[in-house]
Amino acid sequence: MTNAIAVNNPVVETILSRRATKYYDPTVTLSDDQIRELVRIGTTAPTSFHLQNWRFIAVRSPEAKARLHPIAWSQPAITDAAVTFIVVGQLADSSVIPDRLAPVVEAGIMPERLVPEWENPARDLYMEYPQRQRDEAVRTATFGAAAMIYVARSWGLGSTPMIGFDDKAVHLEFGLAEDEVPVMLLSVGAERPGNWRQKPRRPVADVLDFV
Ligand SMILES: Cc1cc2nc3c(=O)[nH]c(=O)nc-3n(C[C@H](O)[C@H](O)[C@H](O)COP(=O)(O)O)c2cc1C
Known part of the structure; x- marks a missing residue:
């Protein structure tokens, strides 16, 4: 272990300088390619068993923003920010694991024989436990959102995570x-x-215990 703590590297600077943005410049847009790149980099965040049980709905057209705004406490970020992602977590389902691991096997990272060794414990962990399935959906989506927040900051953009919305209305309006x-x-x-x-x-x- 090294004793050197590099305080001034660009990653640390990105983390330290981020804030929850309240005021956006409504004249600045992001291209679909920029939005895609943000999600591509964000989805390199880790997920349990490599489930990748997330989906991102990029609300960026004036029409879609108008649908989201009233069901998101009419928060100005929805209309003013270039894009608002509905960060969707999917209930953890071990049956998707062979599919999700196929590219990992293909890339020569993981031997195929190990796939059941991931799928079986995941089945035991989630199958009979709806609360755990939901917890994992929330964990996964949160990791993805966090990564996107820091990518955005590194690009000089602001971001706002928001819980101020009507979850049932969003679910219905955007066809989850x-x-x-x-x-x-x-x-x-x-x-x-x-x-x-x-x-x-x-x-x-106040928040750290050494044991
Ligand atoms: C899960 C979560 C939900 C939040 N919901 C909202 C929200 O609905 N509206 C808003 O303006 N800010 C929201 N925030 C931003 C927080 O208020 C903000 O991160 C906190 O006050 C700390 O501010 P700072 O990160 O700029 O230091 C949310 C943050 C998190 C992590």
Whole structure:
């Protein structure tokens, strides 16, 4: 283990300088390719058993924003940010694992014989446990959203994770499947002046236990 803690590297700087954006420049848009790239990089985040049980709905047209705005507490980020993702988590389902691992086998990373060694424990973990399936959907979507937040920041963009929305209405309006949970909204776009800087956090001593 190294004792060197590099405080000033660009990754740390990105993490430290992010804040939840309130004010966006509504004139700045993102291309579909930029949105795709944001999701591509974000989805390199880890997921349990490599389930990748997430989906992202990029609400970026004026028409789609108008559908989301009233069911998201009319938060201005929905209309002003270039895009608001509905970050969807899918209930953990071990039967998708062979499919999800096929490219891993194909890439020569994992031997095929190990696939059941991932699928079987995952079945035991989730199959009979709906709460756990849902917890995993929320964990997965949150990891994905977090990665996208920091990618956005590294591109000089602001972001806002949001729980202020009517989950049932979003589910219905955007045609989510029965096994899908709208975990959070995530707005991304160019900031305009007036945003607060990152707020101070609770002291590490209050949140960290060494054992
Ligand atoms: C799960 C979650 C839900 C949030 N929901 C909202 C929201 O609905 N509207 C909003 O303006 N900010 C929302 N926020 C942003 C928080 O208020 C913000 O991250 C917190 O005040 C800390 O601010 P900072 O990250 O800029 O330091 C949410 C953040 C998280 C992680």
